[in-house]
Amino acid sequence: MSPLAFMAEGEKAEIISLRPRLEGGGKCPDCMEHLKDMGLRPGKQIEMLTNSGGGPLLLKVDESRIALGRGMAMKIYVRRESL
């Protein structure tokens, strides 16, 4: 398992888990739930489209391209195909 943010461009992986909501904490307690609604759910195959070291990353889930900040990408765990 490794954080989503560590994936290289063009790499594919399967989502294992999204860090659950912390009650009363965090600046966006619902962000992870919102990401799940957008289709980023455990079990999904994803492909990293853009991950250029800094700034947000862009990944492909099914037919959608979802951009997300690096901080959140550190809290999503994936099983990388190459590892």
Added chain:
Amino acid sequence: MKPGAGIQYAEDRDSKKSNETITLAVAGNPNAGKSTLINSIAGTRLQVGNWPGVTVEKKTAFFEHDGRKIKLVDLPGTYSLSPYTQEEIIARDYLVNEKPDVIVNVVDATNLERNLYLTLQLAELEIPLVLALNIYDEAEAKGYRFDLEALSSMLGVAVIPTTATKREGVKALMTAALAAADSPRQSIPKPITYGDDIERAADAVVGGLSAEIPEALEQYPPRWLALKLMESDSTVLERLGMPADSRIVADAVGHLRKAHGDDMEALLADARYAQAAGLTREVLKKPDIRKRDLTEKIDAVVLNRFFGIPIFLAAMWLMFKLTFDISKPFADWLGAMISGPFKRAAEALVSIMQAPAWIASLVSDGIIAGVGAVLVFVPVIFAMMFFITFLEGSGYMARAAFVMDRAMHAIGLHGKSFIPMLLGFGCNVPAIYATRMLENPKDKALTALLIPLTSCGARLPVYVVFIGTFFASQAATVLWSLYVMGIALAICVGMVFKRMIFRGDAPMFIMELPPYRMPTFRSLMIHTWEKGKHFLIKAGTCILAVSIIVWFLLNMPWGVENKKDSYLGQVGQVIAPALKPLGFGSWEAGSALLAGLVAKEIVVGTMGEIYVKKEEEGEKKEAPPIREELAGIVTSFGEAVKSAGMNVVSTVGIATISSDESEEKMAERMPLREELQKQFTPLSAYAFITFVLLYMPCAVVAIAMRQEFGTWKWYGIAFAYQIVLAWVVAFVIYQGGKLLGLGG
């Protein structure tokens, strides 16, 4: 409770009588083509308003179809009906409380699984539904094969393939929607089943509710309500005034919690998603080989870590250049029309009516000079709105946010904040409203505070007049310097505010990048008009009113000889000393800036009123006959079209045309410019336009900020920091320039 048992709740749905209005609510994911579909159904009949209490845009349309009265309501685009975003709460509240006759669920055929996740949630509301399988042409082009009959029978609703951009399937969709309204009981979708454990628990909750709060079961679909309570949905609990650990629910889900853990919400969501995935597998065959599509190829370049920002800057430059090149000939034409034929016609009309002299002056020096000075900029503003609409519709706007995210982090914001700021270049008012796309209230407030520093279209008239007068040879450079100054100051101010008011971590960034699509001409036109018409309304109402008030303030006390002694002149004289160190300490400048508080373009209008001199009777040219006048209007418009075309060509570097001649002609036509040359030096003129760029947001922005945040606090902060900033920057420019020997 068995699935479908909710029919009891839906029993009161009778088919519509033919003279009753049918309410259709359009729901779907963002980027599913919902707005294009609505445009092709309702077109210009759409009315844009806000949802009550919030500033999320609400579009409705009333029209007749096949002799039936229809009310169409566009719900905000959502991925789900959970209470995580304002859009989701609005869509859900509307569906649950207003109970529309039919839900038209717009589904992106190229992304079926995720879209069906929403469909399955809609299906639990026990409202008749028809499904528009939109973007069908693209899905077919990708080689997708749908089993429409299977999808229809599994969901229990009509499924209509549509391609909204080509207006295909729209008619069939409307027919299906009306049929659903006529036979509601047959059109209520089959709800999904969650398995015995969960269904039994839901039954128990419904039982508990009917014993303790039976009225809730009349208001809400019972099974849906039970499921939401099991999920501990915060909004529903709040509406019912129930505690999160209420006994009714706790008893029912006790054994489920033991078996599946505490997170009932995740359990139910996973069950829904699994159903959506299963349905998709059943009804959709995708080709095995997936080609790298055009969107990915473009993104590889546009989002590249080295080229991304240069490409974005080039796109912005091209947008500004095209905006001005295309609109300038039309603006010149409109200016000539207003100061020429239109003014002459109005004067003739006034003299026919034998109105007193003061009315004649009010009309030509007040209304026509004031509103006219502003109307001239309608072409610029519409051109800018057109390009902004194009950037939005094509999908590039979302990329700009992605590319700018890193830079925006420096000022404590993320890339999404960049979109409202970019819109600010068109007009700050929609930009303030656009801050609602930001989830975090802190991001919203900081973005709204910085938006007034992006130079809006209303400030252009001021720049153009001064630049045309003092910097005609380097017009583009000077104009650019103002926009860049605004952006640079936004960055500085953002960094300061981030440390002072908005301390904390960098915000979250989540955004879907839609595929690139060529917007249809029709939707470009509709959205450009929607954005631009506010400016026209403003010109027709607020600016008209202010022009009249300014005229009175300039001509009172009644019969005042010198405008300096008028009310406005007197106030201008009071302010003038404070503006003296900035190089424009005249009462005229003070009065114009004061009037410009309402809307910045009024600065020009007021200057027009102040400086306009009575034409000497002898100099007054005889008005040409009407036929000649009309012919002149048409030929000069033709010339404007031609020269706009030439300008576009020259933008891409095929030909260069000189605009010097028209500049000279403009100066001849505009006595205002002659007066400005007497009053300002190039240095003080630059200080003045800088001041106009920075000094406080206009009154309409104030109202927008009040609406968006429900408090005057943020406007107060913006007002205070901007007036200080404007004064300091104009002071530095003027005094610094003098020290450098640039003349004073």
